[in-house]
Amino acid sequence: MTTSSTVHRSRAAGAVPSPAPARPSEVERAPEGTALPGVPGPVDGAVADAPPPAVSGRPGGPQRGGSVARPGRNRGEWRPAAELPVARVAVDVALAHLDRPFDYRVPEHLAAVAVPGVRLRVRFAGRLVDGYLLERLAESPHTGKLAWVEKVVSPEPVLTPEVAALCRAVADRYAGVLADVLRLAVPPRHAKAEAAAVDVAAPAEGSTEPAPAPAAAPGAGPVEPAAWRRYQHGAALLDALARGRTAHAVWQALPGECWPERLAEAAAATVAAGRGAVLVVPDQRDVAALHAACAARLGADGVVALTAELGPAERYRRWLAVRRGHVRVVVGTRSAAFAPVDRLGLLAVWDDGDDLHSEPRAPYPHVRDVLVLRAHSAGAALLVGGFARTAEAHVLVGSGWAREVVAERATVRAAMPRITALGETDAQLVRDPDSRAARLPHLAFEAARAALGAGRPVLVQVPRAGYLPWLACGTCRETARCRHCAGPLGLTGRRGRDGAHDDAAGLPHCRWCGRPDSAFRCPACGSRRLRAGVVGSGRTAEELGRAFPGTAVRTSGGGAPVLAEVAAQPELVVATPGAEPRAAGGYGAALLLDGWAMLSRPDLRVAEETLRRWFAAAALVVPHTEGGRVVVMADTAIPVVQALVRWDPAGHAAAELASRAEVGFPPAVRMATVEGTAGAVADMLAELPAVVEVLGPVELDPVGIAAGDEPPEVRERALLRVPRADGRAMAAALHAAQAARTARKVPDPVRVRLDPVEIG
Known part of the structure; x- marks a missing residue:
């Protein structure tokens, strides 16, 4: 906080x-x-x-x-x-x-x-x-x-006792303040929307009892769990939901699975038992897909979507419909985890490893943890689903609190595309000796040409947006930096404002201060040569257009509009991670470029996050029996690449959890970060009990400081960790330390984050 x-x-x-x-x-x-x-x-x-x-x-x-x-x-x-x-x-x-x-x-x-x-x-x-x-x-x-x-x-x-207790539990878990969590849980009041929402089905004034939910849509009959039978315990999960029983599950979706349909079936089974459901997904595209699937089964009046894009009036009107019991199924993003659904029976989160599930406002709760707390207190079922599996989800399975819903290996192999890693066999090197150094080797060209020839689109995943966002010295390969503010140099690939060629637009520009550098000289070796450190989506689309003449090239994300879906026609789709559009009928091939760039980030979760992005892209490709191919530009000896080739998210999550437990990192332990000025951080650390292990503090590098600006005050960050059993005690100690500081009206703020998503 x-x-x-x-x-x-x-x-x-x-x-x-x-x-x-x-x-x-x-x-x-x-x-x-x-x-x-x-x-x-x-x-x-x-x-x-x-x-x-x-x-x-x-x-x-x-x-x-x-x-x-x-x-x-x-x-x-x-x-x-x-x-x-x-x-x-x-x-x-x-x-x-x-x-x-x-x-x-x-x-x-x-x-x-x-x-x-x-x-x-x-x-x-x-x-x-x-x-x-x-x-x-x-x-x-x-x-x-x-x-x-x-x-x-x-x-x-507007505040039900169940949601109030949940907000208190979330604040306590994250060493936060109840008032901050209530702002996340209850949307701002909109008087006109509130007055317009009053109807004959609304409860009486002052009543805390919600109105009876409307009957299910005429076409919403019993759920037939045919698709769920492909998974072990899948049919049992739907049966438990239909009987109103509590079930906790971690679901590993098969490649190519239509996950919105499966979640809609789970919600329909819950509604058939007379209970409600909350389904949380990362972004607006996923909300639209899941809402359409639920509306097809429950009717348009049986489900409501809650997102920030709705605007205050419409969002509050829909939220009131849920609070008054008119709608029993809620689909939405982060804040939907607090939706006041009557007789809650199912809580589900899709792709819990996506960083969009982490709230950027204090006290920074994660949707998965909020739903776990709510499922425990409300006696509701919990479903954590995704193509990949996080170490946190594997903890739920390993502890016995949740059961895994997975398919047999034979079923997985039949559904997955053929996945090839760069340098997988010696025969590849014999045919193409330069494949290790090439950004798009011969093997990738073959896969793309075969898919385009079959009339299917090809997905090209690029880890970075822009044109050439990062330049390096052409001789020693040190990062090229601005001489004024030491920011990284890059190329934008843009033209002048009138559309004509602009000499300055083609020069290296600083990504921090924006100054062009027409006379770069490497401070390490003195060379004036520059090379691409990493190629962005814009430059990749330009290169592919030259390599495949006559083939349409579309971009999604990275500054371009994010596409929801593309047609079943031969074209190249260049997308950044998370912006991959679905293809009607599936992609014929997927090229996962610059794997080294995704794996070289200094982050604790880099392997887990890279595998999650690769699985999300590869799951959009048709099975290998239909000619589906995935080519990943990374060394096959890397464990995360092996997990992709075998399509083994559970095995990778188990290995990731074991490696983190060995070195003492989350989720094997509870960890917190404390950031602020050096004096403020020292004051906070002095208030902590001896059971808390302190790593640091270390000085944080200032970012984006232009030449001539006053040097900022030195800021530090300390990492705190305790065994999982002592996590609640650490949160209470951090809250008490913050309380002591605010009572003394200490001016320097301190940011406290428990279980941070990123630990750089």
Whole structure:
């Protein structure tokens, strides 16, 4: 959790400015007459008068849900509610030392609409702040005077007890603050969408019970698990979902599998048992494919898609339909993991290794871990699926908490394309002695020509976007860097603004400061020659156009629009990882270029991530019985290449987990990163218990500093790790250390991330 990232947050994310922290003398007591649960003691300060609150926003105006007694104009005339007059409130304050609920008095005129889950406004540290009503109590353990609930923003109960408990569990796991997780779970209110969504099927005002779900679509009959029978335990998984039983599974999809259809079948089986499902995928393209598959089985009214691209009004309208129980199946990206589905029966995540599943905002939760927590607390089934398998998913299998749903080896071999690695046999080297050095050797040309001749498209995966994004010295091969800011040099391949040739556009440019360098000289050897360090998707498309004259070349990703699907016709499709479009009928061949560039990144998960990207591309190719070929430009002796050639994601995940356990890296251990100024990091480390092992701290390199700028303050990063059994204790210690810093109003923020996706 970063103090700066949580205090200064975007209004687009539904946040309001956090209140200014109280003076040190005020931090120890409940602000403005509020009370901490279980903390007795007097409360100082009086509450100033204000106009009477109203749900509709008009002072003293009528409230929805029936007439109520008109409140007095002075707070001194307010009377507490006759029943359950105490409201326990989660206030929207992202300060670690105030990460707890507070008690307030419920006035009589708000008693009918102040139900658990509604949004309300209360006074906190002298300011009106937003919050959620967690529960109503008969009395508070605080013996002093409580402040009043000022206003119920809307009578709509948007925070269910199940989601509130999940948010608290996520905050505790990631050493975060509940207010930050609630912003991820509950979308910002849109008043017009909320008013327009009221219909005869909606629950009564103030009711926490959702409306009955509509009947299934006429065509949605019993699910026939024919395709699932190709997997061991596949039919048993669907049977468990249809019977409403809890099942935890890690599914290894076969090459060429239509995974949206399989997930739609699992959701349909869950709905047949009278329960709901949440299906989380990485991006908008996957949402569209999965939503179409679910709508075909459940009807258009039986499933809803939740993504950030919808806009605030439409997203909130769909979210309300889920909250009110009108829809039981939710398809979406990260935030859909918190969707308030009634009678939750299935939680599924596709391709959990994709970094899009990791939330970039504090406290940085991962969808897989959120769904594991939710499945455990809600008693729902969990399905983790993908063409590849992460080490974290293998931990679930190895611990016995989940069963693996995999196919027999004979079934896998029949479904996979023929995969060839560069230098796999001596015969290849005899036919093409330069194949190791060539970027596109003769073997790849043969595979592409055969696929194009059969009338099928060919997929070319390029790990980098751009034209020549990275240049190196032509003599010593050191990275070519800018003489002004030491940034890497590259070529953009663009023309002038008028479309004519631009001399400067063809010169090497710095990728940091943008300055052209027409007189490069290598500082190491003095050479003026430059060579391509890595070739981007733009240059690759240009080269392929010359190598295959008369064949259309299309690009997807890397600055070009991402294509969803291509037609079944002979053409070359150049795509960056993650932007590969599906082909109608499948690709005839796939060329996986520059494998060395993907495997040379200094990252803990480089082998796992490279294999995941290769599997995703190879799975789009038709089986070898139909002539499907995959050529990977990497040495066959590398274990990750061997796993691709054998199509063995489970074996690679087991080996990856074993190697990480040997050196003490996640997920064999729990790890955290602490980043900030040198003094701030030292203060945090001083607060940690002895059980936490500290690696570092090390100084972080500044990025993108132009010449003439003031040198930035030195920032450091420390790695913390503990055995998995002590992970909760480390998270609690980090939260306590952050709380101590925010209570002292330390100005330097510290970013804390548990289980980070990248450890460079």
